[in-house]
Amino acid sequence: MLASRLPGILPPLSDGEALESCAVRSVAGQGVDIARWRQRPFRAPHHTASAAALVGGGSIPRPGEISLAHHGVLFLDELTEFDRHVLDVLREPLETGRILISRAARQAEFPASFQLVAAMNPCPCGYAGDPRGNCACTPDQVQRYRSRVSGPLLDRLDLQLEVPRVPLSELNAMSANGETSALVAQRVAAARRRQLDRAGKTNAALNTGEAERDCPLRVPDRALLERAVDALGLSARAYHRLLRVSRTIADLDGEERIGTAHLTEAIQYRHMERRR
Numbered sequence: 001m002l003a004s005r006l007p008g009i010l011p012p013l014s015d016g017e018a019l020e021s022c023a024v025r026s027v028a029g030q031g032v033d034i035a036r037w038r039q040r041p042f043r044a045p046h047h048t049a050s051a052a053a054l055v056g057g058g059s060i061p062r063p064g065e066i067s068l069a070h071h072g073v074l075f076l077d078e079l080t081e082f083d084r085h086v087l088d089v090l091r092e093p094l095e096t097g098r099i100l101i102s103r104a105a106r107q108a109e110f111p112a113s114f115q116l117v118a119a120m121n122p123c124p125c126g127y128a129g130d131p132r133g134n135c136a137c138t139p140d141q142v143q144r145y146r147s148r149v150s151g152p153l154l155d156r157l158d159l160q161l162e163v164p165r166v167p168l169s170e171l172n173a174m175s176a177n178g179e180t181s182a183l184v185a186q187r188v189a190a191a192r193r194r195q196l197d198r199a200g201k202t203n204a205a206l207n208t209g210e211a212e213r214d215c216p217l218r219v220p221d222r223a224l225l226e227r228a229v230d231a232l233g234l235s236a237r238a239y240h241r242l243l244r245v246s247r248t249i250a251d252l253d254g255e256e257r258i259g260t261a262h263l264t265e266a267i268q269y270r271h272m273e274r275r276r
């Protein structure tokens with residue numbers, strides 16, 4: 001439910017982005033719904049989808065789900081049920097925003113700049129960590145289950161959260177008292193404006209040099225980040241990802257400088273790696 005709400009807090013597509021989105025749909029042989037013009041796409045392919053359906057393919061290469069999600073959200077529910085090799089193909093577009101499809105006769109490159117959202121159970125039975133359920137899995141089974149998501153893919157997931165079961169009564173109370181998507185969308189738009197004013201692009205699009213330039217840390221915070229990266233066994237890529245996430249949290253706070261609280265929050269979101 002959270003994943004499907006995400007497009008509601010994202011800013012509308014620019015006209016240029018909307019055109020690109022339409023072009024991809026057209027090449028994929030899908031209709032264009034003018035009522036959805038400038039709405040960010042949300043794609044949720046099933047875990048039984050073939051590699052070609054997911055990333056694109058065919059004798060005349062056609063875009064797959066990752067390209068249909070261009071400028072929008074790709075939601076993979078039951079992440080561990082997806083073919084691990086298919087998941088590993090996602091690594092390239094997650095870095096470059098593009099996918100190259102090579103077939104004997106032809107090659108095609110499609111745009112695939114999407115926000116990846118994935119969900120999985122904590123263990124095969126689904127009850128690990130739930131105080132009211134009794135997890136029936138052995139530590140070995142849990143370990144094997146979690147290892148279906150490879151380290152390099154995990155490395156590219158900036159926000160990893162455990163979402164405990166919520167009793168229905170609390171859920172109803174939350175939706176009655178919680179913020180509306182429209183309100184959150186305003187905050188997102190303001191943070192995004194800060195990023196565009198500063199760098200002409202979003203934080204996610206900063207390369208490593210730009211991240212060093214735009215995400216300066218105070219000396220003790222830099223030492224804290226280096227210790228965390230060592231302790232969690234993270235890559236240099238994850239180091240720069242943590243910088244960009246810290247910058248974004250500071251932007252959402254309306255702060256010019258990244259503070260210790262922003263950085264520690266970003267590190268906390270590395271939940272799966274903290275559990276290893």
Ligand SMILES: [Zn+2]
Nearest residue numbers: 123125135137
């Ligand atoms: Zn279990």
